Amino acid sequence: MLTLKDKLTLPTVGLTGFETPLSEIEVAVQDSVHRFAREVLRPIGQELDRMTAEEVIAPGSPYYSVFAEVAKLGLDTGAFGELDADVAVRLESLIGEELGWGDAGLGVSVAVAGFPIEMARAAGNQELVDLCTGRIGCWMITHPDKGSDVGAFDLQREWVPGAPGNKGNMFAKVGADEIVISGQCSAWVSNGAVAQVALGYLTADYGDGYFGADGRPNGVAAIIPLDLPGVSRGKPLEKIGQRSLPQGEIYFDNVRIPRRFAISLKDEYYGSVASAWSYAGTHMSQLFTGVARSAFEMALAYCHERKQGGQLLIDHQLTRYRLGDMMRRVELCRGVARRSLAYARLTPQGHPWATASAKVTVTEEAERVVLEAFRLFGGNGTTREYPIEKLVRDVRAALIEDGENTMLTTRLGYLVQQLYADGWAQN
Incomplete structure (x- = not known):
């Protein structure tokens, strides 16, 4: 319906531009995260940008203080499921934009840090939720020799005819009770240099080889604690940009986790x-x-x-x-x-x-x-x-x-x- 004004005025505008009216809760969340972005993320991001990658991840680095400040915000995305869907989407959008406004690298780091626990919640596995709680997480899916090939779902249209898919560099042997992991992820894993727990996507052998009948690698997705025997790290990556985001390789030498730490096994892997x-x-x-x-x-x-x-x-x-x-x-x-x-x-x-x-x-x-x-x-x-x-x-x-x-x-x-x-x- 057309609304008539009786005089010329400037348009309504907020932090997020020409926005439809926000609720009191949305305004409060936006203001809180914007203050955090202005007073914490931006200055710390600028400080980290001038440090070496080794200095960024060293004990006592201001990088780690970001997570303590995030905790003070009290923004648990797990509670978004209790909100109306359209409200949850807008709140998530408002929060993400403010984090990026503050510092891109730290915004990515904060988002990725919670990915393992989000997946554990989605799987309905309370043991894994407890395992991830309070820990910095990472998403470990890209390999040194399997970068863009990670997304090669349509082998019929984009792959060499008759050739199997890319096996990559991270492998899992999936047994009846445990999963044994070997190999490495790529240096581009966000938070890889500091993460305490990983959501890992690995090429897997369930006893019948690494490839399915269609040539796609079999896989397993699992939550992997990174303080286990056989886990080691490469040097953190020196980059031209997003230097506040610690990235680096993680190596696995016959690392063993219980099979119950799996999020998705063979048949559910690509979904x-x-x-x-x-x-x-x-x-x-x-x-x-x-x-x-x-x-x-x-x-x-x-x-x-x-x-x-x-x-x-x-x-x-x-x-x-x-x-x-x-x-x-x-x-x-x-x-x-x-x-x-x-x-x-x-x-x-x-x-x-x-x-x-x-x-x-x-x-x-x-x-x-x-x-x-x-x-x-x-x-x-x-x-x-x-x-x-x-x-x-x-x-x-x-x-x-x-x-x-x-x-x-x-x-x-x-x-x-x-x-x-x-x-x-x-x-």
């Missing part, structure tokens, strides 16, 4: 992979909406301070266009991110490539916003005196993180090919 990726991939979209918004806000403030041509940058017509275009792209990121989140959480038959398509859109648009902000800063943007240069480095990493964008888009193409063959879009 579990799809569910995990659909769930986890949503975080990237929310977080990098926050990064785009952060860059926009930095540029907006700078254009009200810096003078060129005898006047403030904001008073130049082209500057207004550039800021307007940035704002438009931030809103695009937010809309795509939240729609993807709702689809992943509320649709029983979700799919990782549906989620990944949003990740691609958001990170590509976020990069455009960040680079435009960087250019508005001019030469100042290249110096460490201004935080925009850190955002340039952080957002570049996102184009590869959680799947390289070109490969993810190609796999979306495989998916629509499969859907069309199943009858979609033929009416």
